[in-house]
Amino acid sequence: MKLILATSNKGKLKEVREILPEYDIVTMSEAGIHDEIEENGTTFEENAYIKAKYVCDRLGEVTIADDSGLEVDFLDGAPGIYSARFAGEGATDKDRNAKLLSMLEGVPFDKRTARYVCSIAIVYPSGEKHIFTKTCEGYILEKEIGGGGFGYDPLFYFPEFKTTLANVPLDTKNTVSHRSKALGELKKFLADKR
Numbered sequence: 194m195k196l197i198l199a200t201s202n203k204g205k206l207k208e209v210r211e212i213l214p215e216y217d218i219v220t221m222s223e224a225g226i227h228d229e230i231e232e233n234g235t236t237f238e239e240n241a242y243i244k245a246k247y248v249c250d251r252l253g254e255v256t257i258a259d260d261s262g263l264e265v266d267f268l269d270g271a272p273g274i275y276s277a278r279f280a281g282e283g284a285t286d287k288d289r290n291a292k293l294l295s296m297l298e299g300v301p302f303d304k305r306t307a308r309y310v311c312s313i314a315i316v317y318p319s320g321e322k323h324i325f326t327k328t329c330e331g332y333i334l335e336k337e338i339g340g341g342g343f344g345y346d347p348l349f350y351f352p353e354f355k356t357t358l359a360n361v362p363l364d365t366k367n368t369v370s371h372r373s374k375a376l377g378e379l380k381k382f383l384a385d386k387r
């Protein structure tokens with residue numbers, strides 16, 4: 194079965210293709226849509242739906258989208274839904290990680306708890322929609338470790354792995370991540386629907 198994926202994030206795309214090998218994942222740009230979709234919702238769920246709905250309306254095909262981010266407890270849940278934008282337009286993963294580190298300067302390890310959140314929306318041309326949300330709990334380190342994953346992964350320490358999600362193979366990250374768990378719910382839903 195073909196699923197359009199409404200994202201322009203290559204890290205997400207790689208993970209979604211690994212986690213859903215039984216689906217033919219076609220990106221919005223492969224389907225001819227190059228628009229920047231305004232993420233003006235107030236929750237991960239709303240933003241995931243906004244992205245999937247936008248692309249589904251244009252293509253008339255079943256579309257999924259991922260809205261995700263990092264909630265840091267010491268920062269009262271920031272950057273949250275602003276995780277991609279909180280260091281401004283044109284910023285890189287490196288810039289965002291540097292900004293996050295500066296905001297946590299001097300904060301001891303046990304107060305650096307954080308979680309990733311991932312909402313996966315699926316929208317059908319009929320208007321049917323479903324949204325699945327999962328989290329992944331960890332700590333923000335004081336320096337980057339590892340070259341894998343993407344985004345905040347070099348700073349995201351996962352206790353059971355005793356290292357960051359950037360310092361384990363992708364298939365290992367995919368056994369515990371917010372994204373793999375939310376996509377697992379989607380998989381169950383799609384299997385039940387058949």
Ligand SMILES: O=c1nc[nH]c2c1ncn2[C@H]1C[C@H](O)[C@@H](COP(=O)(O)OP(=O)(O)OP(=O)(O)O)O1
Nearest residue numbers: 200201202259260261262263276277343344345346
């Ligand atoms: O597993 C992850 N490992 C590391 N970082 C992560 C992860 N999951 C989300 N993140 C970060 C990346 C980005 O800074 C933000 C998502 O923002 P978000 O708007 O959902 O994605 P995006 O703008 O990069 O691509 P798009 O909206 O086209 O899907 O959270």
Ligand SMILES: [Mg+2]
Nearest residue numbers: 202232260277
């Ligand atoms: Mg985005």
